[in-house]
Amino acid sequence: MKPLTVIGFLGSTLDASKFGPSRWSKWRPSVALTMHEDLRVDRFVMLHGTPHARLAEYIAEDIASISPETTVDRRVLDLVDPWDFEEVYGKLLDFARAYPFDPDAEDYLIHITTGTHVAQICLFLLTEAHYLPGRLLQTQPAKRGEDGGAPGRWTSIDLDLSRYDSIATRFAAASAESTSFLKSGIDTKNAPFNRLIDEIEQVAVRSRAPVLLIGPTGAGKSQLARRIYELKKLKHQVQGPFVEVNCATLKGDGAMSALFGHKKGAFTGAAADRPGLLRTADTGMLFLDEIGELGLDEQAMILRAIEDKRFLPVGADKEVSSDFQLIAGTNRDLGRAVAEGRFRDDLYARLNLWTFALPGLAERREDIEPNLDYELDRFAEREGTRVTFNKEARERYLAFATSLDAIWAGNFRDLAASVTRMATFSPKGRIDSDCVASEIARLTRLWASDTKGDDDGLDPLLGDVALAALDPFDRVQLAHVVATCRRSRSLSEAGRALFAASRARRTSSNDADRLRKYLTRFGLEWGQVSG
CATH class of the missing domain: 1.10.8.60 (Helicase, Ruva Protein; domain 3)
Structure with missing residues (x-):
C-alpha cells in the first residue's frame, strides 16, 4: 500500500476552538481527518496564510498527539483577497506546478472541506485538470445520534469528468533561465543545435538583413521564425506584425496580388484595393515559408522590395513602400535550384548572408x-x-x-x-x-x-548503369542499409542496428567491419551514405 498524502487548507473558522479538553468534542476537519481508523494519513500538507500561523501550529500539535505517524507539512500561501478567483487559482496553480508529485510512489487526496468557497472550487478544478494528481476528499461532522463523534465522516471522490472549458485558466511560462529564448524554454541537449540557436540569437538582435532557414518539413522553421520576431519585438526592434505565408499556396496570377497587392479593377474580380502581404508587414516581419516555390517574376519583385523597400502593386501606376525584415524558409536545395534555373541567383545571394540549416528530429x-x-x-x-x-x-x-x-x-x-x-x-x-x-x-x-513507393535514394549513389544491373532483391536490401546508415551517428551504430539478431548468436563480432565490407560490394563508402 502506497503512502497517502492529504493536501488542504487550514480552516481558520472550522479548525479554531477554545484551548482545553472541550476542544476534542468539537469537530475540527483538519484534525478529524487524521482520526479515522480506515484512513491512514502519512503526510498532511496544510496550506495557510501568515496571519493564521499560530492556529496552524496549534492544529499541528493536536494532530501529532493523536496521529504521531502523520507528518504535518505546513505551507504558507498568503492571499491578498481569498475571495478573488484569479488570485486564488493562480497561486494554487503555482503551488501545484512546484510541488514534487510522484503518483507512482504515493497516493494523494485533496481536502476540499476547508478554505473559502473560492479555494474549494479552485482545488476542484486543478484536481479535475490533473494539476493536482489525486482524488478529492470531503469530510463532514457526524450526524446527530450517529456514532463516530469528533472524527465525523469522510468521502473520497474519484473524478472522471470531461474537460472543464468554461473558465479561462492561467498558465505560467516556465522557461528555465539557462535556455535560449528562441528555444521556447526547451532544455535541448544537442550541442550542434544549441550552437546554431546561439548564432541565430546573436544575428536576430544585431542584424536586419534577411535570414534563410533551411531544413526538412516539420523541423520547426515556422516556430523559430515567430520566436525571432517575438525576441526582436521584446527588444523594441520591430513594431509591426508578424506576417506568415506559405509560398507553396501562391499559384498563378493570385501570387502577385497576394504578395504585392492590387488596385481596384486591375483584373476581373478585383472589386477593391488590396494592400498585399508585404505592405501588411510594414515595420514588422515577413516570413516567406517555402520561398523556393515562388515563380521567377515574384522572386524578382521580392528582391526589389528587400533592397529598395519599394514595389509596384498589380495594376498600379505608382510604387508603394514597406519597410519589413524578411525571414525565408525552405526544404529545397536553393543552390541546386539556381543551377537548374528555377531560382534567381541574385535573390539567393541576398538571402545567403545568414543561412541556418535546422536538423530533423x-x-x-x-x-x-x-x-x-x-x-x-x-x-x-x-x-x-x-x-x-x-x-x-x-x-x-x-x-x-x-x-x-x-x-x-x-x-x-x-x-x-x-x-x-x-x-x-x-x-x-x-x-x-x-x-x-x-x-x-x-x-x-x-x-x-x-x-511506400518513395524514391529509395540509391540513384545519386550508384547511377543508372549500376542500378540497372542490380537485382530487385539486392536493391531493397541495399536501400534499407543506406536508410539505416543515414539515421545513424556512426558506422558502428549502424552496424549494431543492422546485425542485432545475428550478433547475439556469435561469440565475437565486428559489426562496423561487416557493414563496411557490405557497402564495398556496391562500390560505396561510409562517407557517401551517412547523413
Whole structure:
C-alpha cells in the first residue's frame, strides 16, 4: 500500500476552538481527518496564510498527539483577497506546478472541506485538470445520534469528468533561465543545435538583413521564425506584425496580388484595393515559408522590395513602400535550384548572408525527451488538462522514440501529433503502457505507409548503369542499409542496428567491419551514405 498524502487548507473558522479538553468534542476537519481508523494519513500538507500561523501550529500539535505517524507539512500561501478567483487559482496553480508529485510512489487526496468557497472550487478544478494528481476528499461532522463523534465522516471522490472549458485558466511560462529564448524554454541537449540557436540569437538582435532557414518539413522553421520576431519585438526592434505565408499556396496570377497587392479593377474580380502581404508587414516581419516555390517574376519583385523597400502593386501606376525584415524558409536545395534555373541567383545571394540549416528530429534524438515535455505543456495550455506518463510508459515511449526504429519522417509535427493522440486517449490524465504500445504501432504503420513507393535514394549513389544491373532483391536490401546508415551517428551504430539478431548468436563480432565490407560490394563508402 502506497503512502497517502492529504493536501488542504487550514480552516481558520472550522479548525479554531477554545484551548482545553472541550476542544476534542468539537469537530475540527483538519484534525478529524487524521482520526479515522480506515484512513491512514502519512503526510498532511496544510496550506495557510501568515496571519493564521499560530492556529496552524496549534492544529499541528493536536494532530501529532493523536496521529504521531502523520507528518504535518505546513505551507504558507498568503492571499491578498481569498475571495478573488484569479488570485486564488493562480497561486494554487503555482503551488501545484512546484510541488514534487510522484503518483507512482504515493497516493494523494485533496481536502476540499476547508478554505473559502473560492479555494474549494479552485482545488476542484486543478484536481479535475490533473494539476493536482489525486482524488478529492470531503469530510463532514457526524450526524446527530450517529456514532463516530469528533472524527465525523469522510468521502473520497474519484473524478472522471470531461474537460472543464468554461473558465479561462492561467498558465505560467516556465522557461528555465539557462535556455535560449528562441528555444521556447526547451532544455535541448544537442550541442550542434544549441550552437546554431546561439548564432541565430546573436544575428536576430544585431542584424536586419534577411535570414534563410533551411531544413526538412516539420523541423520547426515556422516556430523559430515567430520566436525571432517575438525576441526582436521584446527588444523594441520591430513594431509591426508578424506576417506568415506559405509560398507553396501562391499559384498563378493570385501570387502577385497576394504578395504585392492590387488596385481596384486591375483584373476581373478585383472589386477593391488590396494592400498585399508585404505592405501588411510594414515595420514588422515577413516570413516567406517555402520561398523556393515562388515563380521567377515574384522572386524578382521580392528582391526589389528587400533592397529598395519599394514595389509596384498589380495594376498600379505608382510604387508603394514597406519597410519589413524578411525571414525565408525552405526544404529545397536553393543552390541546386539556381543551377537548374528555377531560382534567381541574385535573390539567393541576398538571402545567403545568414543561412541556418535546422536538423530533423531524427538527428537530435537526445532532444526528444525535453521536446516530449514541451508538447505535454502545449497540450495542457491548449486543452486545459494536464496529462502525464506513468514511469513505465514514459520509459517505453522514449526507448522507442530515440531508437533507430523511429524514423520521425514528419519531424516535430509527428511528435506533436503523437503526444496529442496519447493525451486524448488518456482521459484520467495518465498515459499508460497500453496507450504507448498502441501509439508505437500507429507510428510504425504511418511511417511504413509514407515511405511506400518513395524514391529509395540509391540513384545519386550508384547511377543508372549500376542500378540497372542490380537485382530487385539486392536493391531493397541495399536501400534499407543506406536508410539505416543515414539515421545513424556512426558506422558502428549502424552496424549494431543492422546485425542485432545475428550478433547475439556469435561469440565475437565486428559489426562496423561487416557493414563496411557490405557497402564495398556496391562500390560505396561510409562517407557517401551517412547523413
